[in-house]
Amino acid sequence: NAGVTQTPKFQVLKTGQSMTLQCAQDMNHEYMSWYRQDPGMGLRLIHYSVGAGITDQGEVPNGYNVSRSTTEDFPLRLLSAAPSQTSVYFCASSYGGFTDTQYFGPGTRLTVL
Amino acid sequence: AQKITQTQPGMFVQEKEAVTLDCTYDTSDQSYGLFWYKQPSSGEMIFLIYQGSYDEQNATEGRYSLNFQKARKSANLVISASQLGDSAMYFCAMKTSYDKVIFGPGTSLSVIP
Numbered sequence: 001n002a003g004v005t006q007t008p009k010f011q012v013l014k015t016g017q018s019m020t021l022q023c024a025q026d027m028n029h030e031y032m033s034w035y036r037q038d039p040g041m042g043l044r045l046i047h048y049s050v051g052a053g054i055t056d057q058g059e060v061p062n063g064y065n066v067s068r069s070t071t072e073d074f075p076l077r078l079l080s081a082a083p084s085q086t087s088v089y090f091c092a093s094s095y096g097g098f099t100d101t102q103y104f105g106p107g108t109r110l111t112v113l
Numbered sequence: 114a115q116k117i118t119q120t121q122p123g124m125f126v127q128e129k130e131a132v133t134l135d136c137t138y139d140t141s142d143q144s145y146g147l148f149w150y151k152q153p154s155s156g157e158m159i160f161l162i163y164q165g166s167y168d169e170q171n172a173t174e175g176r177y178s179l180n181f182q183k184a185r186k187s188a189n190l191v192i193s194a195s196q197l198g199d200s201a202m203y204f205c206a207m208k209t210s211y212d213k214v215i216f217g218p219g220t221s222l223s224v225i226p
Contacts, residue, residue: 033214035216040218041218042117042204042216042217042218042219043158043204043206043214043216044216045213045214045215048213058213059215088156090158092158099146099163099165101148101160101163102148102160102214103160104150104157104158106156106157107156107157
């Protein structure tokens with residue numbers, strides 16, 4: 001049981017490049033989310049999914065796309081990277097009820113030059 | 114608007130002493146969950162404790178307890194018998210629907226030997 005896995009752990013991009021951050025979970029969780037963490041601001045929700053084929057926007061969705069074709073995977077795509085997207089990105093999953101804890105992946109540290 | 118406030122950017126506590134980390138929240142929803150997470154310097158997010166809005170008793174998990182005062186909209190984390198390994202960032206979070214979770218800015222706790 002690997003829990004929530006994220007790849008890559010580190011990534012450096014040039015402005016305008018695109019890339020996909022991978023997230024996978026093996027706990028059969030219906031709900032998955034992407035957050036970004038910036039210094040002094042805690043975590044902010046980018047996008048979330050309540051099940052395969054269903055996604056919705058969070059607090060800061062601009063510049064990011066997601067899709068959920070399977071229960072296990074929830075990739076985050078940066079369409080055209082900007083320096084403002086330099087951040088640490090966390091993927092999380094849970095069963096979804098109010099009492100259900102979110103399990104976080106180890107994070108991806110992204111730098112956009 | 115929903116919001117989490119953590120007014121203590123940094124805290125110090127002597128080893129073996131108890132410490133309280135403050136968290137206030139704002140929501141118009143009647144049903145919500147409150148969570149505390151720990152983030153050590155290694156970067157992972159570790160779940161500590163959960164309190165539901167309808168729970169009448171304060172939650173406890175080992176050395177962690179949550180002082181829940183619903184009328185005051187506060188959910189303070191109490192760590193008893195602090196250990197050096199408790200030095201970390203601590204985040205208060207609120208879950209209101211589906212998988213929407215709002216995080217506070219965090220409190221940095223340093224345990225002094």
